[in-house]
Amino acid sequence: MSAPGDTPAWLRDALTDLARAQARSEERFTAVEAQVARLAATQERADGRLEAVEAELARHRTLLERLAETQAQTTALLAQHNEWLGRLDARLDEQSAMLVQHSSQLGRLEPQLSRVSDQLDTATGWAWETRVRERAASYLADVADHVQVLTPEERDRLLDPAVLVGALTRDEARDLQRADLICRVNEPARAEQRLLVAEVAAHVALRDVARVAAYAGLLARLGVQVLAVVIGQRIGPDAQTAAPVAGVRVLLSTDTRARAILATAVPAPEPAALPGPVSPP
Numbered sequence: 001m002s003a004p005g006d007t008p009a010w011l012r013d014a015l016t017d018l019a020r021a022q023a024r025s026e027e028r029f030t031a032v033e034a035q036v037a038r039l040a041a042t043q044e045r046a047d048g049r050l051e052a053v054e055a056e057l058a059r060h061r062t063l064l065e066r067l068a069e070t071q072a073q074t075t076a077l078l079a080q081h082n083e084w085l086g087r088l089d090a091r092l093d094e095q096s097a098m099l100v101q102h103s104s105q106l107g108r109l110e111p112q113l114s115r116v117s118d119q120l121d122t123a124t125g126w127a128w129e130t131r132v133r134e135r136a137a138s139y140l141a142d143v144a145d146h147v148q149v150l151t152p153e154e155r156d157r158l159l160d161p162a163v164l165v166g167a168l169t170r171d172e173a174r175d176l177q178r179a180d181l182i183c184r185v186n187e188p189a190r191a192e193q194r195l196l197v198a199e200v201a202a203h204v205a206l207r208d209v210a211r212v213a214a215y216a217g218l219l220a221r222l223g224v225q226v227l228a229v230v231i232g233q234r235i236g237p238d239a240q241t242a243a244p245v246a247g248v249r250v251l252l253s254t255d256t257r258a259r260a261i262l263a264t265a266v267p268a269p270e271p272a273a274l275p276g277p278v279s280p281p
Helices: 009-134 152-164 170-177 206-220 237-246
Strands: 145-149 181-186 193-200 226-232 248-253 258-262
Touching (some): 170 206, 226 237
Parallel strands (some): 226 248
Antiparallel strands (some): 181 193
8 A cells, every 4th residue: 555645754665665574474475375285285195195004004914813813723733733643653653562572473483484384395295295196197197198106116126126237326226216206107109118207296396307307317227218207286487497408297286187288208328238126135
């Protein structure tokens, strides 16, 4: 506003300065209001962010609570599993102790079982040999006809002259006396008579094949054809392989009749001159 014309100069200057100061104050107030408005907007944004942070924190707290519950459940399960494992360990210890005890008992029984098994094998072998001897014609039907099992006396009357003429030594004759069977037979489809020597075993082993082959070689020195035979219920693979090489026939049986699964004859050498039968001493 303007001052009256009679207003002193100093007063007019003062009023002018006051007006200018008021204008500057209004400008400053306007600037302050704008600043306050900006601060308010910033505050609103901060409040919004704070609310979002608080919501995120609340969600994290919920997750942490759930995690704590899950961890508590897991801890309880682990404790339960540890208890079960403890029980299992105790049972395993009991089972281990029982196994040690059983092993100790089996260790003490094994020698007895071995002796019983040996006795059973021996008894089975004797029974099998007796059965084959009593029914030799049936067991040998596939490889020989007219089977005549030599008695000990007939066997000795066969061997003693060979010892006298040197075809066999006394030790060799004694070896032949240990043969399970010595028979006079006719081979099917041939008329001439020959000797048959057999080893009898429930389970034919390699030693049985070797033994009967040696017997056949000794008997062949008497100047006759000899059939070497092993008779059994089963045969080991090594014995089965060695039999044809040694010229031994293999007869396997499940009943009273043997089945020939290999046939090879042992040829005789030149006949040896034998004296007449020698009477037993």
